[in-house]
Amino acid sequence: MWNLLDEDGPFPSDAQQPGDAPQIAPILPLFGSLDDEAPAGWQERALCAQTDPEAFFPEKGGSTREAKKVCVGCEVRSECLDYALENDERFGIWGGLSERERRKLKKQAI
Template structure:
């Protein structure tokens, strides 16, 4: 259980994040995470510029789709664009 990020109760919760190895290499790892969750109407261009310099955008995008992330910028794409991608993949 040492791979869990601990909560204030120091016990895993359904929302506990298990970091993946690629996350340490992400360009966003040392930036303000709020930038990747822009306010409604904000296209998140600052976050997208950071993603454009990142070596792990494919892994990040796959992570967001696999975990059904419905908010934020992952792999350089906002949630609405990711949803369109997953709809295209379904028969």
């Protein structure tokens, strides 16, 4: 069995000597760019990102009232709803609408 941390493992050490600082890959953002001046994505500006996520994914038959209250005042509500519709999100409250409400909205659009 190989020890991946050992110099004799299956991967060459690229001339790293004992005592050298380990080489660490840069951390890249999952979305967007590396530009620090780029505006934050809609997800970072969403009010739900600052609240309890469980409110947005209630148990079957549970109340959606609290989540929808948060959505009413959210500046990125339309972007959130667009995302949910484009990505066929089947669970949770997105853009102030439940899955059932989003399904109805899609049917009306057809």
